[in-house]
Amino acid sequence: MTIAIPNDPVQDLLRVLDLKQLSATEFLGETQWMPHGRVFGGQVLAQALTAAQRTVDESRPVHSLHSYFLRPGDINLEIRFSVEILRDGKSFSARRVHALQNDVPIFSMIASFQEHSPGLEHRTDFPVGVPDPQTLPSAAALLGQIDHPIAEYWSKARPFDLRHVNGPLYFRAPKDSTANQMVWFRALGEFSVDPALNSAALAYASDYSILEPILKRHGIAWAHPGLSSASLDHAMWFHRPTKVDQWHLYVQESPSAQGGRGLSIGKIFNQSGELVATCAQEGMVRVPEVS
DSSP: OOOOOOSSHHHHHHHHHSOEEOSSSEEEEOOOOOTTSBOOHHHHHHHHHHHHHTTSOTTSOEEEEEEEEOSOOBTTSOEEEEEEEEEEOSSEEEEEEEEEETTEEEEEEEEEEEOOOOOOOOOOOOOSSOOOGGGSOOHHHHHTTOOSHHHHIIIIIOSEEEEETTOOOSSSOOSSOOSEEEEEEEESSOOOOOHHHHHHHHHHHHTSSTTHHHHHHTTOOTTOTTOEEEEEEEEEEEOSOOOTTSOEEEEEEEEEEETTEEEEEEEEEETTSOEEEEEEEEEEEEOGGGO
């Protein structure tokens, strides 16, 4: 496949989120280039959320989603999103979305939406002593000179700038074998002010790096020979609105790995210290020496 690095990754993200409406509940989405030929999980997650949002009044933003990655998506095919309206209550709405290629489901999600309502308020604290993102190297700085499709993708094609607080796992094993890490991220350029698009983009970014604490705990880098990994499911709770072109800290940990699977939990804070979202993902993680 010819490498198709987008000239403007942020505009490329907005392109795939601009779904074509086929009917009141049917949408069609384009795909992004990936070096391995499979659709990025965050892309289909964000598109499915966008499709669901198109069927809900804008006064009801998303507050949670639960999803499963069923089959690898093909970047050479468009994705059809079929939305089922499950409920529109007095303050909550629920939608089920299936993403299909060749009429076969590759992804399934249920999302819930709620009108703003006053209530109890608290949040967990922002970590202490975290270095400023501007003091950490970007993926472009670390990988931009490496002539390899994966390095090209990590450094040039992603619409988000990711900066690991304790060093990335791209090609080298981590220095410490702990099951937690922190990653700063923000969109590479100015992003839309539309709250729905920002929620979708936050979901997109939440799929980056969340499985890395599993690898980190066992001293494994992404370049580990024979490593095979895939997202199995993804849950997300949206606590507060945010803008993805501002810095966010993704605090991640893996409480367990077993049976060729690992679980990671992530908390996303804005730079003001507010918790804006919480994520959970289980992934398939297999390495030849323990399979």
